[in-house]
Amino acid sequence: MSFHSMWAELLPVGRSSASGGYRRYAWTGADADCRVWFEEQAASRGLSYEVDRNGNQWAWLGDPAAGDAVVTGSHLDSVPDGGAFDGPLGVVSSFAALDELRGRGAQFTKPVAIVNFGDEEGARFGLACVGSRLTAGRLTAADAHRLTDADGVTLPQAMEAAGYDPDAIGPDPERLARIGAFVELHVEQGRALDLTGDAVGVASAIWPHGRWRFDFRGEANHAGTTRIADRHDPMLSYAETVLAARREAERAGAVATFGKISVEPNGVNAIPSLVRGWLDSRAADQDTLDAVVGGIEKAARAHAEAHGAGLDVVRESFTPVVEFDHALRDEVARILGKDTGLTVPVLGTGAGHDAGILSGNIPTAMLFVRNPTGVSHSPAESADEDDCVAGVRALADVLEGLACR
Incomplete structure (x- = not known):
């Protein structure tokens, strides 16, 4: 399935007819529909599918137990009346990049995984990156159990209603030990790339x-x-x-x-x-x-x-401030610039991401795709089709450089 068809399929899920924005909140019906979409994408590609103890979804190519895996992905939930690109662009681009590599006949020497981290935006329970925080041990199970939404529903109650076991949540060091690198692609939440005229950039750090x-x-x-x-x-x-x-x-x-x-x-x-x-x-x-x-x-x-x-x-x-792994960041920039001879822009961001949460446990890096207006967390959030395709190719190049050598 192409990037365009995947994007079109996911686009209506959780979209408000009143605002045109998205209401894909954790452990709701819209979130469940996004999760079904992810599982179907994994199945259609013959990938091994699993849900971890914290409700994060994983699609694996190769044996996860082999270790030193290269993982990519992002999230599918949204802020209230958010845009279409924040999170979903990274997940859709990950599946599309894998398709691109298979089309190239790439020979993988490491396992590769695509992940959808749960409740990244924190729109329902007020804390961002719950899925990755739990996995990395940055949020205790006890504190997570105390999270409550505006209607008084606790996180455990919401998870249980959605068919997940809230008593299982907690740190997952065994899973993280399998991962050698995590690369997250995301629409830029700002106009730095628009001002430089570049379709894709590499993240340097996340502001505290x-x-x-x-x-x-x-x-x-x-x-x-x-x-x-x-x-x-x-x-x-x-x-x-x-x-x-x-x-x-x-x-x-x-x-x-x-x-x-x-x-x-x-x-x-x-x-x-x-x-x-x-x-x-x-x-x-x-x-x-x-x-x-x-x-x-x-x-x-x-x-x-x-x-x-x-x-x-x-x-x-x-x-706190997150400095992405310098060696991985420089390797990503080298991979992207090796064929063109161009210097790939390296820029900081004020937005938080799952890659930032995981950076204290495993090497992480981020790619940004140009946002022509800089608008994000709004229905007006956008990215041009050509830039999205450039992002897929850039991610494919990075995955090939990291997992096929």
Whole structure:
């Protein structure tokens, strides 16, 4: 099956007719449909299929037990109303690259696998890269069992309802020991390649990043009868903190975003008692990130005090700077440049990925495919057909260079 036919087959799964974006959340019906699609792709190619203890899907060419395997893939879930390319481009391109290599008559000397990591986006339970974090031992089973979605459904309940065993989750060092290299292809979430005019690039590092929850606590009261002077309105503190985040990020050359909010009691005619906002912040280095988040929290506490509100700040997740394995990165760049003589762009990114999570356990690398607008996590996310095909060929070249020598 060609890249185009695979892409067309997957495209409607989990797509909202209202927004045009995707709602492929972990352990939901749309997620199950994506998993069926993955299993069918593996079967159609005669690949060995398995699901690991954390719900990640694997399709193997060759004997996994042989070790030193070359693995590629990404994820199939989405953020709320996300785009079509973030995650799925890497999975579809992996199957297409394998088809390309078979068409070339490539002789594999190492096992090759394609993986779909579960719950990468964290859209349902609030923590990104759950599947790869569990596998790498970066998330304990106990902490995973405490994850809850907006409806109060726990991760174990969701997994069990989807037909998986939540009691089995946890670190998987035996599986990781089989892998010699992991290469993830992903649409670029930015415009660096568009600005350089290149279809494909190689990742150098992932910026340190995290998510913080800000709970502003005030006093619920009637919106029509409570004097302004008598109010303890946490929404004001929250709003001023959003503006402070923008100022701190601009000053430091970083990014800081309040993109999710929860309000109680959430009535049009009620002053809130609680405004809960989630901050996502990222920077090129740890010191800058610490300064940005520290500045935002300082401003938030000052605004809360001014409006008679309380404030709790909780760091819900954090990933330090990830430097991709230099030897693997340089080898990937060499493979891609050997026939053309061109220097392949090497660029950093502010987006987190499964490859970043696994980098502390195994050598990892990433390829980026040009995004002409730089828009991501949106229905407007895009990549040109020619660039997608170039990405497939580049991934095939890399897999051939790593697994066929």
